[in-house]
Amino acid sequence: MVMAHSLFQLLKARAPATALDVIAPPSTAPLLSRMPEVACAITLAVGHGRLGLRERLRLGRRLRTHRYGHAYILPRSYKSALPAWAAGAQRRTGFLGEARFGLINDIRREPAGRKLRTVDRFLLLGVEPGEALPAAAPPRLIADPEAGALAARALGARLGDPILALCPGAEYGPAKRWPAAHFAALARGYQEQGWQIWLLGGAHDKAAGSAIAALSAGACLDLTGRTTLLQALDLIGLATAVVSNDSGLMHLAASLKKPLVAVFGSSDPAHTPPLDARAVAVTLKLPCSPCFARNCPLGHLRCLQDLGPDRVAAALESVRARP
Numbered sequence: 001m002v003m004a005h006s007l008f009q010l011l012k013a014r015a016p017a018t019a020l021d022v023i024a025p026p027s028t029a030p031l032l033s034r035m036p037e038v039a040c041a042i043t044l045a046v047g048h049g050r051l052g053l054r055e056r057l058r059l060g061r062r063l064r065t066h067r068y069g070h071a072y073i074l075p076r077s078y079k080s081a082l083p084a085w086a087a088g089a090q091r092r093t094g095f096l097g098e099a100r101f102g103l104i105n106d107i108r109r110e111p112a113g114r115k116l117r118t119v120d121r122f123l124l125l126g127v128e129p130g131e132a133l134p135a136a137a138p139p140r141l142i143a144d145p146e147a148g149a150l151a152a153r154a155l156g157a158r159l160g161d162p163i164l165a166l167c168p169g170a171e172y173g174p175a176k177r178w179p180a181a182h183f184a185a186l187a188r189g190y191q192e193q194g195w196q197i198w199l200l201g202g203a204h205d206k207a208a209g210s211a212i213a214a215l216s217a218g219a220c221l222d223l224t225g226r227t228t229l230l231q232a233l234d235l236i237g238l239a240t241a242v243v244s245n246d247s248g249l250m251h252l253a254a255s256l257k258k259p260l261v262a263v264f265g266s267s268d269p270a271h272t273p274p275l276d277a278r279a280v281a282v283t284l285k286l287p288c289s290p291c292f293a294r295n296c297p298l299g300h301l302r303c304l305q306d307l308g309p310d311r312v313a314a315a316l317e318s319v320r321a322r323p
Contacts, residue, residue: 001028002251003275004074005035005139007122011072012037013137014126021066023059023083028248030230034141044083051079060086072125073104093125118272138275139255143237151231152238157221162195165236165253166220167244168212169205173294175266176246178304178312180208184215185309186243191219198239199224200232200249241316246272246281254279259320261312265304266291280319282312 001024011020019039022032025046032041044059046052060083069091071084076097084092085103093106108124110116116124119136127133152159168183170176187197197216199209201224209224227235233252236242241259244250246267253260254274262274262281268290269281283289289303296303 001031002139002141002248002255003119003272004122005037005141005255006119006136006275007072007074007126008035008037009137009140010123010126010134021068028229030228031141031233031252034143034230034233036142046079053079053082056082057086059083060088063087074122074125078103095121095125115271117270119275136275139251140257141233141252141255143234143256145234145237147231148234148238151227151235155221155223155226157198157223157235158196159238162240163198163238164190164195165198165200165239165242165244165258166212167200167242167247167249167253168208169201169224169249170245170247171204172267175291175293175296175301175304176264177208178245178263178265178307179301180211181215182304182307182309182312183212183243184217184219186312187212187216187219189309189313191216195240197221198235200227200235201225202229241320243312243316250274259316259322261316261319263304263307263312265289265301265307266293266296268292278319278322280315282307282315 008020020037021040021042022038023042023044026043029041029043032038046055064087068087068089071089071092073081073084073094076095078098078100081100081103091106092104094104096107120133123133123136166183191197197220199212199220199222201209203225206225209222213220213222236253237256239258242253243261246262246264250262254276257276260274260279264281264283269283273281284303284307286303
């Protein structure tokens with residue numbers, strides 16, 4: 001969702017008077033309220049992995065009265081193209097994906113032999129066939145500092161000291177999660193320098209947050225599973241710096257132009273990098289990585305175990321010094 005903002009910016013810049021509506025799942029739809037290019041967020045509540053044929057077609061038929069001229073289908077799945085087709089959008093742009101002939105009537109193809117970044121793949125949908133791919137406008141979501149301060153006080157956090165936000169989650173799997181002991185060591189080091197340490201993440205990240213909080217000997221305020229997504233966004237907006245796994249919160253932090261270190265294990269920073277000049281991806285570039293596995297296929301997880309907190313701290317101080 002965060003990287004899609006680059007496409008939204010491109011579309012709005014090319015047609016400023018056009019209303020841009022976005023269909024999104026309930027989990028990420030709230031972020032659309034922080035993207036000024038989006039006129040309306042349309043929620044489609046279908047469980048992950050479900051076809052949801054009836055719900056998708058029902059939504060599309062309900063949207064027919066909007067008479068959409070153009071629809072952009074970002075995912076490659078068959079099911080994701082159904083609402084735009086059922087809504088009768090005149091032009092439906094997307095990658096061919098799962099045999100979507102008819103559902104997609106404006107088919108795009110990635111350049112042969114070249115693996116595009118996710119953000120560039122989205123942008124390819126926003127240009128005409130044969131047109132050069134524009135440089136990506138980095139995602140720029142809007143944080144609400146007043147809402148962030150209210151959330152911080154309600155959660156027992158104090159304001160005034162420098163704040164290091166740690167984002168230890170990664171839905172994909174353990175091969176994208178920096179070890180809890182490394183997060184804890186980093187937290188202790190910054191606490192000794194007078195920083196507050198906030199642990200941020202969703203309900204699925206509570207185990208990681210609890211482990212880091214315990215290993216840090218009280219250095220961290222564990223907020224995992226205690227905030228909404230928008231509260232997490234606003235709290236990151238208050239942070240002085242951020243260290244995160246390759247995750248959605250990483251992209252949120254980059255969109256807010258925070259000094260950011262993104263730790264990469266099994267995934268590829270060339271494919272989904274944080275898009276900001278004050279963000280840096282750290283990776284050991286081992287011969288076995290990126291493997292894109294959920295769990296280390298070799299059983300050692302050296303790509304993350306051997307990436308120590310001292311290296312991450314040095315990277316963080318380097319990006320903090322950037323203008």
